[in-house]
Amino acid sequence: MPQMTNERVLSRLREEDLSLLHEVSMKTAGVSHLEMCIQCGTCGGSCPSAMDMEHTPRMLFAMLRAGMREEVLRSNTPWICVSCYHCVVRCPQEVHIADVMYTLKSMAIKAKLYKDSTAPHFSQTFVDMVETYGRSFEFGLASRHYLRHFPLRLPGMAPMGFGMITKGRMAITPKKIKHMDQLKAILKCASQLELTS
């Protein structure tokens, strides 16, 4: 009976220092099943971008179990994850791997422990746009992001940007929702809850 096996595994785990593992698991949306990882490596073997990762998901989860907080939060792995959910549907233990990666990203941002700021800045710029307008604003996002992180890519991308604008696929002014005040009130309350949880 799988239920009994899970119980046995859990009781053995409680004897080790699993505070980091539990912290990550608790901060993850839904029930992460992170504690159930059996280190089979199906996740890394299924990952389309594993070749660019410093640690495969399996390795990262072993490091979590070993309490290697700083190494985990410095790893580029969560930032290379493309959220394709291949590993998630293949994981025999049903670990919510992609959601654990989101948790690790937010923990790395809060601890300021990421090495390359490109990805965190992109996420933050996107969120800034959404918090200001309620909608995504691609032109503002792209121009701010590329000027900051990929200025050398801009000449090569100019025809593409020009094409997007002339074909009416990228507006140069943002769209704002009607009840921005309501959304701001919700997000403000949510941010306070985030701090206390």
Place this chain on the structure above:
Amino acid sequence: MNKYILYPGCSMESSARAYMESMNAILEPLDIHFEEIDDWNCCGATEYLGINLIPAYSLIARNLALAAKQKNGTRTVVAPCSACYLNLAKADHYMQERPSLGAKVNEALAAGGLQYTPGTLDVRHLIDILVNDIGLDAIRNAVVRPLKGLKVVPYMGCMLPRPDYKNRWSDHEHPTELDDLLRALGADVIDYPLTTECCGGHMTQIGPETAFELIMRLVADADDRGAHLMATVCPMCQMNIDAYQNEMNHFFGTDYHMPILFFTQLMGLAFGREPDELGIGTELVSSRNALANIGVEVPVTQEPSAPRKKDEGLPMPRRWTKQEGKKEAVK
């Protein structure tokens, strides 16, 4: 009359305008009525979830709360964008699976006078309602110009069939919904094993080399299989494969030309609509030659002219591989 609540998502108003136009063009022949969620906001894409958990889920849940308040004879919310679909479905699912998350999100929603009980709504993707509610027979009956002779690879993308909280899809890795639909339109559907492989998502913005590799696999395989074009169900996939194909070609030293259209654009064509009513021509990798195979003429639009490279010069291998920075001639 098939009534649904629509969550369009930000892309449908900008980069995927063609998706919106072509979707609207197929509603009437299939007797579908969409009512847009009033004052919906961005779903946060894959960015917000990686920053703050509760604000991210509250942002998504505001849309669910608004939709539940507005529901008018239907409890089904339709999202045409795979990322929006997944985020809405995910918030609904996790608010239920983790009641403490649900309670906190509702506390935040209350600050804006809103509330959402998870499970109130059914979150579904556009292709799901077309194939499973409207049905392939109704679609087949609406076809007046079969796409016979058009070789299409069906590209489902990753976020639609996975993680699939409600078991809606025929398979997580090789679903056949898009194949079946395109076949109903009369197209020559090519078997495409990479159908649910990732297009790179936001990696085109933050780690272009990773993204180019993923785009290359998809485009090269579609090309090897003799496809005229790819059909997609997702604005992100369309954007990455269409708008970044040129940069990807430049990166690898290749010269692929693989157009990618939204499946609704192909439906519109099969239903007898004209290309300019369906946003055809707004793609950066032109589908003009591909559509000539079915006798559809796409009006020439003013293409932005990229600086042309001289043909003469040193002979270069066709494809570069990025491993070890070494060049390798393939093909």
